[in-house]
Amino acid sequence: MIEVKNLTKSFGDHLIWEDVTFDISDGETLAIIGKSGCGKSVFLKHLNALLYPDSGKIYIDGKDLFNLTYAELRLMRQNFGILFQGGALFDSINTFENIAFPLRYFTNKNEEEIRAEVDEALELVNLKGIGEKGTSELSGGMRKRVGLARAIILKPQYLLYDEPTSGLDPKTSEEINELIVHMADKLDITSIVITHDMHSVLSIAEKVAFLDEQKLSWYGTVQEMKESEHPPLVDFITASEYQI
Amino acid sequence: MDAVKQFGQYALLMYQGLRSFTEFSTYRKNLFSEFVKIGYESIPIIILTGVFTGAVLTLQTAYQLDTDLYPVTIVGSIVGQSIIIELAAVIGGLVLAGKVGARISTELGTMRVSEQIDALESMGFNSVTFLVVPRVLAGVFMFPVLYIIAATMGVIGGLIAGQLDGILPAAEFMQGARSFFYPEDVVFGIVKSFVFGFVITSISSFKGYYAFGGAEGVGNATTQATVLSCIYVLLSDFALAALLL
Structure with a gap:
């Protein structure tokens, strides 16, 4: 379980958001939505302590994330997988090695076991047989899927997605959405998805957090969102030209 | 104020690297790869730099001492000592600030x-151990090796230029070079190149590691890394000369 308590973040004099509080239960899929530049990605990086807040706490399974030693934090991070916006694949190694990377350093698996696990992960993201391709040969959608395969290779408890469908065509976006649902079901993972794509939200999320005006403006289930009359949320949904 | 903040960030990065120095298994693979990139792949440019520095120095020294007041072997003495004490390390360092420093920061x-x-980091790696430590270690180990190559090639370059230009025969060049050869000068050159290796790789790693702002940010980081590396090579050269000579 992830508990976010009174989180506040600013860069210099610029306040990003303040006093953000909510919980994410195990196995849930939460979508964090909001306008571009409202600090969604910044928030995601706090969940993995890649960034630290000005004040507030995040508890992961009861442990205070920002009070862990660096050694404890590194262990904690192995419970998380992150799909970065551009995939963040290591361009000095090929697709196979990108996915095998955490296995080589954090497990004692032999080459045969590593190959089997990477092949299984590639199959899971519908990219069987592309292991030998260089990362520069991959399309945007393929990069995200390879990033996803790498994110799940250590079988994390939590999976964080940063704009998983941005820059993709509607068909590929739909495939990525299906993958996110599939991952949550098959691997029983708690997922947090940063997005401004309302189609994605309705396809994948169970709960929604709406960041607006430097605070958590609205929080609830997808059904509650559909029925909500909260003006900023309604404006955001209307502006996204998505008919609920 | 910004300079103080940057120095603090740099010192912290080096401290983090030092603390994780013992995690050899994390950076072993990268270390050997950096030995090749920093050391082996720099040999051609270092040979070229050494040979031409020695050759030009020989021609200029001969031109400036074109008088019967000195024996002709003095050219070999001046060239040999200048190369070993100063030029192989400093010119080599400045060239490597461009080649190695720019690559690391980019x-x-x-x-x-x-x-x-x-x-x-999100996978649980210590990115400083993984990326910075092997680059700095490879720099401090490989720069002295490159210095020895540059110094040797500098003397050979001077010898060839003297012979080809008819200024002095190779035997007399070597006689002059040998008569003022002191092993402690080589040690001094090695110490300098060790320091330059640290300065260039650590500054470039620091600038690259904290780069921000897309392609333009990487460009800025690379420019700053190269310029700062050159400046600190020259400053540390002066400091070492004042301390050790």
Whole structure:
């Protein structure tokens, strides 16, 4: 379980958001939505302590994330997988090695076991047989899927997605959405998805957090969102030209 | 104020690297790869630099001492000692600030802005151990080796230029070079190149590691890394000369 308590973040004099509080239960899929530049990605990086807040706490399974030693934090991070916006694949190694990377350093698996696990992960993201391709040969959608395969290779408890469908065509976006649902079901993972794509939200999320005006403006289930009359949320949904 | 903040960040990065120095298994593979990139792949440019520095120095020294007041072997003495004490290390260092420093800062800067460093950290890696430590270690080990190559090639370059230009025969050049050869000068050159190796790789790693702002940010980081590396090579050269000579 992830508990976010009174989180506040600013860069210099610029306040990003303040006093953000909510919980994410195990196995849930939460979508964090909001306008571009409202600090969604910044928030995601706090969940993995890649960034630290000005004040507030995040508890992961009861442990205070920002009070862990660096050694404890590194262990904690192995419970998380992150799909970065551009995939963040290591361009000095090929697709196979990108996915095998955490296995080589954090497990004692032999080459045969590593190959089997990477092949299984590639199959899971519908990219069987592309292991030998260089990362520069991959399309945007393929990069995200390879990033996803790498994110799940250590079988994390939590999976964080940063704009998983941005820059993709509607068909590929739909495939990525299906993958996110599939991952949550098959691997029983708690997922947090940063997005401004309302189609994605309705396809994948169970709960929604709406960041607006430097605070958590609205929080609830997808059904509650559909029925909500909260003006900023309604404006955001209307502006996204998505008919609920 | 910004300079103080940057120095603090740099010192912290080096401290983090020092603390994780013992995690050899994490950076072993990268260390050997950096030995090749920093050391082996720099040999051609270092040979070229050494040969031409020695050759030009020989021609200029002969031109300036074109008088019967000195024996002709003095050219070999001046060239040999200048190369060993100063030029092989400093000119080699400045060339490597461009070649090695620019590569390191661009590589790490690109990894930073494309979130590859965040990806490493998010998996549970210590990115400083993984990326910075092997680059700095390879620098401090390989620069002295490159210095020895540059110094040797500098003397050979001077010898060839003297012979080809008819200024002095090779035997007399070597006689002059040998008569003022002191092993402690070589040690001094090695110490300098060791320091330059640290200065160039650590500054470039620092600039690349904290790059921000997309392609332009990486460009800025690389420019700053190269310029600062050159400045600190010259400053540390002066400091070492004042301390050790």
